Amino acid sequence: EIEAIEKTYEKFDDLVETLKKGKGWMTEHLVQFQGFWLSPSSALKGVLFVQNHFKPQPSDIFLATSVKCGTTWFRALIYATMNRSNYSFNTHPLLYTGPHDCFPFLDAFIYQDYLISHSTSNNPPSPRLFATHIPYELLPKSMATSGCKFVHICREPKDVLVSTWLFMNKLRPKHLPPLSLDEAFQMFCEGVSHYGPYWDHVLGYWKASLEFPDNVLFIKYEDMKKEPLFHLKKLALFLGKPFTEKEEKEGVVQEILKLCSFDNLSNLEVNKTGILRYSSQIFVNNCYFFRKGEVGDWQNYLTDETVKQLDLITKHKLKGSGLTF
Numbered sequence: 001e002i003e004a005i006e007k008t009y010e011k012f013d014d015l016v017e018t019l020k021k022g023k024g025w026m027t028e029h030l031v032q033f034q035g036f037w038l039s040p041s042s043a044l045k046g047v048l049f050v051q052n053h054f055k056p057q058p059s060d061i062f063l064a065t066s067v068k069c070g071t072t073w074f075r076a077l078i079y080a081t082m083n084r085s086n087y088s089f090n091t092h093p094l095l096y097t098g099p100h101d102c103f104p105f106l107d108a109f110i111y112q113d114y115l116i117s118h119s120t121s122n123n124p125p126s127p128r129l130f131a132t133h134i135p136y137e138l139l140p141k142s143m144a145t146s147g148c149k150f151v152h153i154c155r156e157p158k159d160v161l162v163s164t165w166l167f168m169n170k171l172r173p174k175h176l177p178p179l180s181l182d183e184a185f186q187m188f189c190e191g192v193s194h195y196g197p198y199w200d201h202v203l204g205y206w207k208a209s210l211e212f213p214d215n216v217l218f219i220k221y222e223d224m225k226k227e228p229l230f231h232l233k234k235l236a237l238f239l240g241k242p243f244t245e246k247e248e249k250e251g252v253v254q255e256i257l258k259l260c261s262f263d264n265l266s267n268l269e270v271n272k273t274g275i276l277r278y279s280s281q282i283f284v285n286n287c288y289f290f291r292k293g294e295v296g297d298w299q300n301y302l303t304d305e306t307v308k309q310l311d312l313i314t315k316h317k318l319k320g321s322g323l324t325f
């Protein structure tokens with residue numbers, strides 16, 4: 001297995017050389033691969049791994065998101081929903097383990113040290129839960145046809161831009177000047193953002209959700225904020241774990257929402273001081289994944305002119321798709 005993986009990466013540097021380069025948000029340039037902008041050292045490697053080596057199981061559940069669309073929140077929600085009969089809410093693993101550690105990144109499987117150190121978790125209990133930022137079009141066909149379930153979370157593009165810009169600046173090495181909002185805006189609009197163009201990423205899952213409604217659930221971050229009870233019940237039903245009448249009466253849905261709420265998760269010690277290890281080189285403080293968790297914070301950052309431009313791009317990109325923000 002490891003030899004086959006090594007073979008995939010043998011000509012990796014040559015491949016990167018052939019790809020179009022775009023400006024990076026942190027240190028590295030992004031490269032355009034099969035229509036999407038990826039960081040070569042992590043995302044591209046991850047996509048190559050998934051395309052060539054990942055073996056989906058029909059029971060697999062994927063949380064598929066663009067960056068900054070609510071991955072952390074939905075990781076917690078899905079984990080708590082799927083495992084609700086295994087744990088009590090007072091001693092729940094989410095209280096001591098960051099949502100990321102309960103629910104691994106599919107793409108993280110690329111790292112050999114991860115593969116070796118987690119060799120036992122190659123066979124985690126079924127259904128396996130994975131998070132991924134990989135666009136639908138870049139996933140191997142076997143994942144779409146094997147019956148796996150995808151939960152896609154999308155978010156209003158202006159909030160995604162602001163949240164991404166602030167997040168990336170936290171990760172930028174201190175010796176580099178911060179990325180200005182103007183630069184971030186330009187790059188985002190041109191589609192040169194991690195796993196972007198953002199709109200193409202969203203549309204891939206949107207179309208798949210229309211074509212395969214039993215396999216792809218499409219949820220907006222804003223809708224979950226507005227009607228959490230309704231959407232969590234819908235999510236549980238989609239995942240094959242509908243809440244029973246008894247559970248509803250006992251307030252289990254509310255308990256899960258409370259456990260996974262921004263206020264609760266962001267104030268836990270593990271999320272205030274813990275660190276997420278993506279790979280042997282990439283570490284991110286858990287607290288960076290919790291900023292405000294609100295809808296419409298873009299109003300505090302974007303000018304009227306940028307709002308107009310971004311809204312126009314969104315309208316143009318989504319035209320005829322039936323999707324609106």
Ligand code: A3P
Pocket residue numbers: 065066067068069070071072073159162163164260261262263265289290291292293294297
């Ligand atoms: P903001 O920067 O707008 O606050 P991701 O998890 O995909 O990286 O997305 C991060 C965004 O989700 C951040 O948005 C973060 O604050 C918000 N978020 C994290 N946990 C949340 C929760 N439990 N409820 C709502 N939003 C949450």
